[in-house]
Amino acid sequence: MNTGKRLAHRPVDRAKQDAILASARDEFFEYGFESASIERIAAAANVSKVTIYNHFQNKENLFSAMVGSECRIMRGNLPEMSDEEMPLRTELVNFAQAMMEFLSSPDIIRFDRRMAAEVERHPELGELFLNAGPRLMQKMLIEMLACEMEKGKLAKANPQEAAAHLFGSVKGFADVEWRFSDPEKAAASVTTASLEAAIDRFLLAYST
């Protein structure tokens, strides 16, 4: 008795699956959910339209699957904290730098822009995105600051609030410009100097 294992068949082509998801991402991010064309996605992925419907049933499912896949990828690319011991300021500057580079990357900006629009129709995807990206980063920052407060390097305070202050100070107005202006232009406005200034002010506000 062959438990569920079908005996003779042609296996699914995983490469095609991936190609579909990649093309879907480009198409959906370019046109948005409603105006994206499954036929264009199929063509771009060098795949038959029927294959897409075999894998994903319909447009909604394809979109959700694509977002899930992208979230997984994003998760893997989140900036990490270094384990090494280093001065607090250096640690914060490094994290802030990695964070800003991540947030201002074209992929993330595109994702951010499109998801914002689609969230009204797909609230659950908004939560998915939040949990895969922003909230994770938030949690990392909170723990990091709580730890430093514990060690006495920062004034004791609500680490959640402190994280918000740090995160916000570093971002400043930059994210608004990223979203609504030419990202290349906007990215240039974030200098190492401005970043360090934010960190230094933060350290001043939270000095022991």
Added chain:
Amino acid sequence: MNTGKRLAHRPVDRAKQDAILASARDEFFEYGFESASIERIAAAANVSKVTIYNHFQNKENLFSAMVGSECRIMRGNLPEMSDEEMPLRTELVNFAQAMMEFLSSPDIIRFDRRMAAEVERHPELGELFLNAGPRLMQKMLIEMLACEMEKGKLAKANPQEAAAHLFGSVKGFADVEWRFSDPEKAAASVTTASLEAAIDRFLLAYST
């Protein structure tokens, strides 16, 4: 000689013009540019489709006109600074409160969400929006802080940076939640206490 003044004609109905723009806003914000239907807009505005084409030539123009109109409205609703003399802390708290209320209002969030997506196709509208809203508010804040620095109530520093720090600290992670989660839920997370905490940290960092 009647210089350019046409002699006998039926004047344009401004009320219809406005009704079209209002319906266009609802439709475009609901469906996005590509999937918005001019026929639905016409129906919602109790207007013939041809009238829309007479006024706005095509979909692109209608969209641009709508955004321009909304920006003008938004401009008028920006929080203002009070002229009265009051303690610095009170002044900042008031401004921050007005700002957060403005930014978290459903209209603004809807506008923000949709515009983010459309900017890739209409970069000039992104600039229009930035100039009508965020950059104006930024400028106000910068001038306000520069003035306080001049008066010696705040430590001398780059007012542009200080504005970014204040604005960012107050926003914290809230704007991300607003954009990608249920705005009603997210709005509740912004308390007066958290707002005042941000202001107090800012004052600490910029104390003389």
Added chain:
DNA sequence: GTTTAATTAAACGCTCCCGTCCAATAAGTG
């Protein structure tokens, strides 16, 4: 009342695309 322009309803040509169906082929397993 005459003139001019705004507005209307209806229909049209055109394009696009979702989701389904079908017959044919490719690619693995036993």
Added chain:
DNA sequence: CACTTATTGGACGGGAGCGTTTAATTAAAC
């Protein structure tokens, strides 16, 4: 080999919507 499943290209029905045209109506200016 036989068998089973994946994949393909093409075609179809159905719907939607843009932008245009037409002929008729309306409303103000003269």
